[in-house]
Amino acid sequence: MSSLPLESVRPALPLPPDERLLPRPHARLAADRTALLQPATSGQLALQLPSELPHLPIAPEWKDQQRLWGHSFHPMCSYLASFPAGLVHAFIARYTRPGDVVLDPFSGRGTTPLQACAEGRIGVGNDLNPFAHILTAAKVDPPTKSDVKTRLAALRVNWAAAAAGWNEIAERVTADPGSPEILVPGAGTRPVGGTIAIRPDASVPAEVALAFHPRTLAQLLYLRAGLDADDRTDRFILATLTGILHGKSASYLSAVMPNTFSMAPRYVRDFVARTNFHSPERDTFGLLEDKIRRLYRQPVPAARGIALLGDARDSGLRFREALQARGLPERARLVVTSPPYLRVVKYGYYNWLRLWLLGYDAAAIDDLLDDAHHRDAYLVFMREVLRGLRSALADDAVVALVIGDVEMDRGRPANGGVGLAEAVWEMAAAPEGYRLAGIALDDIAAGRKMTKLWGDEAGQATKLDRIVVLATSEAGRRRAIYGASLPIDWSWPPRAPRAL
C-alpha cells in the first residue's frame, strides 16, 4: 500500500481539520512486521484459542427479509461488497440501546452507521476512500428534504440561464472525445454566476465523453463544477448523482454500463466503436428529483451520525476525538464492519466514472487502499486495525467482523483466502487481547454476490462469509454469547423506538 497522502489525490478541496489524515502510527509498526505476525506466545494461545473455534448461533435472518430492508437512504448508490442493512440490525438490536455509539472503521457505502442512526444509535463511519466517505456522510448527516428541494430548484433556475454555454462546451467535448485542448471547470470549482470560463481545470477523458448524450453531459459538467462536497445539501445531491450515473434502465444517465460497477475505460471505448453506441438523452434534474423522492420515502434517521475520512489503523483515535468534539459518549458498544476482502475488489478502478464525477483519480485511490494485500500482509494490517480501535471501545464492547473466504483471486485459485476468518482471530485479534465469542456463518449464494466480476469462477470469489464476533472483556464476551440467540423484531420501519 502506498503512503500517498490523501491531499495529493485532490488538492483543490481541503478537508475539515478533524477529518484530515493524521500521521499514521502504523508506519512505526511496519518495521517489525515479522514480529507482528507471530501469534501470541504458545502459553497465551493455549489459553485463548480453542482447537475448534466456537460457533455463535446468530441465525442469518437478514436473508429472509425483503431485498431493500432498512432505511430508504441505503440504496442511494450501489457499492461493491457492501453487506445488507439487515445484517447490521441483527447486531444493533441485540447489543445496543438507543443512544449507544456504533462504529464501522471500513464504512463503505455507510450501511452500519446509517442503520445505527435510523435505529436511534449514534452511527460513526470511517473509510479511506473519498467516494465511500461522501456516501457515508450524505446518509448520516443528511439535509432536510425541503433543503434538497430548494437547492435543486435553484440549480435548475441557474441552469436555465447558463445552459447554452454548457451545451456548447459539451458538444465540443463529444465531437472530439478525449481532446486535451478542450478544458472544462473541475469538480467543485463552482464557477460564479453559471459562467464557464473560470478556472478551466482539465480535459474530459474520452470514455466519459462517450458515455453520455451531449446535453446530459452538459448538465453533469455544470453540476460537477457547481456542487460543493463540503456542504451538507450539495453533498447529498452529489452522492445521489453518483447513484444514477450509469445503469441499464431509463432512470440512469448513461446506459453504457451496469449500475453495480464501472466497466473498464477501454471496454467502454471498444463497445462504443463496435456497436456505434449513442447514449440516449436523459434529464439529469428530473432523474435526480425522482431518486431523491425515493430516498426520502422514510423520515430522515432519528439520530445524526459522523463520517470520517482516514485510515482504519488510526480510526480509534479519530473516532474518540470526533465524538468528544460533539459532546457524545466517546466509546462504542458495538462495531459492525467488513474489512476489505483479500484482493477481490479495486474500489478505484471499478468506480472510475463516479470518481471522475467527484474529481478524484481512480488509480491514486487504488494505491491508497488496503484491498490488494496477500494473506500475511493482510493479517498484519488487521492486527494494526484492531489495535488502533481498542481506545474507542467500551469495556463490554462487541466487535463483529464480516470476513469472506476468498477461493479465487481475480480468476485464479487464491493463496490463503480460505479460513481467513479463523486466521484473523488467531493472528490479529487474540494477540491484541480480544476475546472470542464465536464465529457466525453467513452462507452466501454464490450467484447473488456482487463481486461476480470475473466470469464463471468469479461467483465463488467469496463463497462463505464468516462473522467473527469478538469482545474487549470477559463481560463483553458473555454479553455477545447471551445475546446471540435472543429473538429480535424485524418489522421495518420500526413501530416504536427499538430497545433490547
Ligand SMILES: C[S@@+](CC[C@H](N)C(=O)[O-])C[C@H]1O[C@@H](n2cnc3c(N)ncnc32)[C@H](O)[C@@H]1O
Ligand atoms: C468490504 S468494503 C466495506 C463495505 C461496507 N460494509 C458496506 O456495507 O458498504 C471495505 C472498505 O474498506 C475500505 N478500505 C480499504 N482500505 C482501507 C483503510 N486502510 N482504511 C479504511 N478503509 C479502507 C474500502 O474503501 C472499502 O470501502
